[in-house]
Amino acid sequence: MDQDKSPRCGSQMPDFFSGAGKETLAAIENLKVNSLLYAAEESIYAAGSPARDVYILNEGYIKLIKISTAGKNQIIRVVKPGEIFGFDGLVDALYNHSAVSLRQANVCRIPVSSLENLGESKTEVERLIMVKCIRELQHADDRLLELGAKRSAERLASFLLDWCSDTPLDKWKPLVLSRLEIAQLLGVTIETVSRLFAQWKREAIIGEQKQSIQIKDADKLRFIASSN
Amino acid sequence: MDQDKSPRCGSQMPDFFSGAGKETLAAIENLKVNSLLYAAEESIYAAGSPARDVYILNEGYIKLIKISTAGKNQIIRVVKPGEIFGFDGLVDALYNHSAVSLRQANVCRIPVSSLENLGESKTEVERLIMVKCIRELQHADDRLLELGAKRSAERLASFLLDWCSDTPLDKWKPLVLSRLEIAQLLGVTIETVSRLFAQWKREAIIGEQKQSIQIKDADKLRFIASSN
DNA sequence: CGGCTAATTGAGAGACGTCAAATTTGGTGG
DNA sequence: CCACCAAATTTGACGTCTCTCAATTAGCCG
Numbered sequence: 001m002d003q004d005k006s007p008r009c010g011s012q013m014p015d016f017f018s019g020a021g022k023e024t025l026a027a028i029e030n031l032k033v034n035s036l037l038y039a040a041e042e043s044i045y046a047a048g049s050p051a052r053d054v055y056i057l058n059e060g061y062i063k064l065i066k067i068s069t070a071g072k073n074q075i076i077r078v079v080k081p082g083e084i085f086g087f088d089g090l091v092d093a094l095y096n097h098s099a100v101s102l103r104q105a106n107v108c109r110i111p112v113s114s115l116e117n118l119g120e121s122k123t124e125v126e127r128l129i130m131v132k133c134i135r136e137l138q139h140a141d142d143r144l145l146e147l148g149a150k151r152s153a154e155r156l157a158s159f160l161l162d163w164c165s166d167t168p169l170d171k172w173k174p175l176v177l178s179r180l181e182i183a184q185l186l187g188v189t190i191e192t193v194s195r196l197f198a199q200w201k202r203e204a205i206i207g208e209q210k211q212s213i214q215i216k217d218a219d220k221l222r223f224i225a226s227s228n
Numbered sequence: 229m230d231q232d233k234s235p236r237c238g239s240q241m242p243d244f245f246s247g248a249g250k251e252t253l254a255a256i257e258n259l260k261v262n263s264l265l266y267a268a269e270e271s272i273y274a275a276g277s278p279a280r281d282v283y284i285l286n287e288g289y290i291k292l293i294k295i296s297t298a299g300k301n302q303i304i305r306v307v308k309p310g311e312i313f314g315f316d317g318l319v320d321a322l323y324n325h326s327a328v329s330l331r332q333a334n335v336c337r338i339p340v341s342s343l344e345n346l347g348e349s350k351t352e353v354e355r356l357i358m359v360k361c362i363r364e365l366q367h368a369d370d371r372l373l374e375l376g377a378k379r380s381a382e383r384l385a386s387f388l389l390d391w392c393s394d395t396p397l398d399k400w401k402p403l404v405l406s407r408l409e410i411a412q413l414l415g416v417t418i419e420t421v422s423r424l425f426a427q428w429k430r431e432a433i434i435g436e437q438k439q440s441i442q443i444k445d446a447d448k449l450r451f452i453a454s455s456n
Numbered sequence: 457c458g459g460c461t462a463a464t465t466g467a468g469a470g471a472c473g474t475c476a477a478a479t480t481t482g483g484t485g486g
Numbered sequence: 487c488c489a490c491c492a493a494a495t496t497t498g499a500c501g502t503c504t505c506t507c508a509a510t511t512a513g514c515c516g
Contacts, residue, residue: 066369069454072377076369088366091359096366123351130354131319133361138316138324140368141294141304147375148415149300152504179463187376189505194464226297380472407495417473422496 015082016056019128024121035108044086044099044107051089053109057081060105061176065184066097075185077139078102078177084132090115102176147187155186156196157225160206164215172212243310244284247356252349263336272314272327272335279317281337285309288333289404293412294325303413305367306330306405312360318343330404375415383414384424385453388434392443400440 017028035058038044044055047066062079076097079085088095089112118125146155159182167173179197183190200206205221207214215221245256263286266272272283275294283290290307304325307313316323317340346353374383387410395401407425411418428434433449435442443449 066373068377070456074373074377091362097369126355130358134319141325145294145302148302149296228298
């Protein structure tokens with residue numbers, strides 16, 4: 001797993017650092033961090049294990065999950081290409097959640113220790129991480145509102161709108177998540193998700209084919225997303 | 229509101245900076261930021277308004293809230309003394325949530341612009357904020373699990389355990405939140421909270437007197453918090 | 457074409473929300 | 487210090503959304 005012939009970060013500098021200055025880019029480049037390939041459903045790190053590395057997702061999708069003492073899975077967040085994740089190690093000894101690949105994924109693994117030794121560039125990297133953290137915190141705020149104050153139809157509708165927000169209305173958008181995973185993300189059951197999908201397909205609000213979805217009636221979906 | 233005779237930050241350096249070096253402390257001191265006094269239920273900033281300042285809570289409690297399009301309130305987080313909050317302005321133009329004092333509160337207001345002009349110390353402040361952000365993100369992870377995967381009794385039980393975690397079992401801990409606010413924090417109704425309180429008081433799991441609570445049977449409460 | 461998993465669909469139960477009324481609490485002024 | 491009022495909390499009865507359990511169907515891979 002560790003030694004594979006995938007290109008190292010240098011040859012495909014992660015999006016995450018796109019805002020960094022020249023010297024920082026060079027410093028990162030110098031780390032010669034290898035990128036790793038994960039198949040679907042592989043564990044990248046587990047909650048409670050030593051948080052030695054920070055990760056950047058080059059390609060594919062990752063889910064960050066937590067499991068309740070009662071054994072229920074909750075998907076905290078879906079990581080998209082270009083994003084950094086797993087930075088608990090900058091503050092704590094252990095990861096606070098688990099990371100699992102949704103499908104084949106290509107990630108850069110950067111040891112926390114090498115970030116600490118970046119010298120001049122360290123502060124810029126910390127600034128980038130601070131910025132990313134603030135954004136993620138805003139996203140977490142939004143999700144807390146979803147889970148705390150909305151019904152299942154509203155949650156699913158806003159999820160679909162958000163998921164397809166980068167896709168033209170007449171295009172198909174790959175739905176990387178299974179029904180179960182959507183359920184675990186939204187804090188509902190798989191049956192509830194399935195029933196809403198079925199209903200909305202009948203009502204021609206959305207379409208689905210071959211793991212891809214399309215929003216056919218965005219207005220109606222937006223109405224559902226925000227109507228008690 | 230702006231001009232009040234409360235001491236400025238300098239005379240009571242906020243806890244948040246306690247980890248900072250000498251020079252940074254001096255630089256912050258130099259900002260001569262005034263502290264502000266808020267009565268209960270006053271707005272400190274509103275979601276969607278220009279995020280010009282960062283705040284540090286010296287004394288009292290603040291709730292960060294969001295309101296859904298359907299009009300439901302969700303408490304995102306309760307800010308405790310020594311914590312920084314409202315740092316959206318470091319990244320975005322607008323606040324992503326609203327901040328309201330729970331009771332009388334004393335806060336330091338620091339313009340984002342003055343943080344930008346800290347010179348040498350800027351990077352250390354950014355690092356402190358990064359650290360705080362990562363911690364808050366971990367806390368948000370935990371709350372997403374609560375709201376997404378747990379029943380009302382489990383949510384309330386873990387909230388009480390968390391709220392009282394700094395208090396000896398035989399001491400009374402002031403409960404700053406009303407029933408309504410607890411409900412808005414946990415994503416349930418006020419009636420549900422009230423019923424659980426009543427039941428647990430009957431069963432001598434908790435006690436309550438004059439806005440303060442006490443956990444009488446921590447084991448039982450922990451069991452409830454983690455048992456489906 | 458079988459065999460396996462994922463997804464759908466139905467029926468029934470239960471947790472929680474909603475609505476309404478009763479009770480307590482806290483604050484105010486006499 | 488007490489009476490009084492408004493707001494907060496409690497309690498009950500009822501409805502409903504969502505979960506649970508179970509059976510069926512669809513989709514996919516060898």
